[in-house]
Amino acid sequence: MLGQLPERAPDKILNIMRLFAEDTRPGKIDLGVGVFRDAAGRTPVMAVVKTAEARLLERQQTKGYIALAGDPEFHAAMRGLVLGAAVAADRVAALATPGGTGAVRQCFEAARLANPDVRVLLPEPSWPNHASILDTMGIAWASYRYYDAATGGLDRAGMLEDLARTGVGDLVLLHGCCHNPTGADPQPADWAEIAMVLGQTGAVPMVDMAYQGFGDGLEADAAGPRLLAETLPEMLLAVSGSKNFGLYRERVGMALAVCATPAEATRAQALLAWLNRQAYAFPPDHGARLVTDILTDPDLRTSWTTELSAMRELMNGNRRALAQALQAESGSDRFGFIAGQRGMFSLIGADPAQVAAMRDEDALYMIGDGRINLAGLTPETIPRAARIIARHLR
Ligand code: PLP
Ligand code: LMR
Incomplete structure (x- = not known):
């Protein structure tokens, strides 16, 4: 039987991670997988996480099971972080999941149970795993216009036109902030338009x-999703704690279902817990507990927001520095958009052959679609990366 297993090509993003690890050339630069790195090129455990872990080690008396949906305190803390006061708590069902990927999967599972014929609309482009998970599940999906490669911004008119063609039964996936892979986000006025259009189509x-x-701050980054929650009767959210708490391998995530009524939220809550039971029973707790402690202890929370701000400023500083270096190297403004985008990623407009050449000839690693991780740069590597990019994209 197992000899009949189909072949599966390695994941494109994770394959770059492997190729980079195997490269023995000195001076190699990794702008591939979306992992934060500090100015020294490390992915450190956040200091606040170390503190929370030390306290937890002292305090924790049991590792017994908690609940299929995870700890209600974790639900409340994450719901508050993402949604603020946008919607009454009794309209929101919450599910702890293994990472944001687990939350994405459980959101799709819930959507399909609600509507077996659900169609998912993905931005073009999107994180490749969205389409991959949908294909694996056999759920139909289509793209909506999103990115304008000519400006490095949003194709606002195209997006709104495509969203206006959605209807009842469709699920429209939006990146809450720091769009992966483009770094191009809707502005507040765009979010208002999106809410209006979806309100019309259902x-x-x-x-x-x-x-x-990672974009402009904890509140600013959540403004779009909160506006949707305030305006529309229903919405799903898949939240990850991997990046903003640096808890990648602990697998911190949460699926949230904003429902039209408290009664529907109660039903959704039971359904979500059942989905966890079918997949892996109880969700991981360690990272979720650290996040809960950090968000609910005022001192820890202050430390966290300070550390997070420094991470954000480092990435935005790298954006400005790279855009400037590219302007000097290329003698043009064609890469200026990088400075105004947000989050970890930008598309530099390289085709797969150029990406391969930069990797093979100059040990500069990025994803095949030309996506770079801005956090992979340091003050030392920016001039060289800019030189390589400008030369290959001449
Ligand atoms: N969604 C997007 C857009 C991502 O970039 C990622 C990657 O980190 C995830 C979801 C899920 O991340 P994780 O499962 O590591 O929490
Ligand atoms: C990425 O896009 O590089 C990250 O989100 C990691 C991943 O899981 O793909």
């Missing part, structure tokens, strides 16, 4: 929130 939004705090 399609339900699903927000993937993997980078809150």
Whole structure:
């Protein structure tokens, strides 16, 4: 039987991670997988996480099971972080999941149970795993126009036109902030338009929130999703704690279902817990507990927001520095858009052959679609990366 297993090509993003690890050339630069790195090129455990872990080690008396949906205190803390006061708590069902990816999967599972014929609309482009998970599940999906490669911004008119063609039964996936892979986000006025259009068509939004705090700040980054929650009767959210708490391998995530009524939220809550039971029973707790402690202890929370701000400023500083270096190297403004985008990623407009050449000839690694991770740069590597990019994209 197992000899009949189909072949599966490695994941494109994770394959770059492997190729980079195997490269023995000195001076190699990794702008591939979306992992934060500090100015020294490390992905450190956040100091606040170390503190919370030390306290937890002292305090924790049991590792017994908690609840299928995870700890209600974790639900409340994450719901508050993402949605603020946008919607009454009794209209929101919450599910702890293994990472944001687990939340994405459980949101899709719930949507399909609600509507077996659900169609998912993905921005073009999107995080490749969205389409991959949908294909694996056999759920139909289509793209809506999103990115304008000519400006490095949003194709606002195209997006709104495509969203206006959605209807009841459709699920529209939106990145809450720091769009992966483009770094191009809707502005507040765009979010208002999106809310209006979806309100007219009856399609339900699903927000993937993997980078809150990496763009303009914790509140600013959540403004779009909160506006949708305030305006529309229903919405799904997939939240990740991997990046903004640096808890990648602990697998911190949460699926939230904003329902039209408290009664519907109660039903959704039971359904979500059942989905966890079918997949892996109890969700991981360690990272979720650290996040809960950090968000609910005022001192820890202050430390966290300070550390997170420094991470954000480092990435935005790298954006400005790279845009400037590219302007000097290329003698043009064609890469100026990088400075104004947000989050970890930008598309530099390289085709797969150029990406391969930069990797093979100059040990500069990025994803095949030309996506770079801005956090992979340091003050030392920016001039060289700019030189390589400008030369290959001449
Ligand atoms: N969604 C997007 C857009 C992402 O970029 C990621 C990657 O980090 C995730 C979801 C899920 O991340 P994780 O499963 O590591 O929490
Ligand atoms: C990325 O896009 O590089 C990250 O989100 C990591 C991943 O799981 O793909």
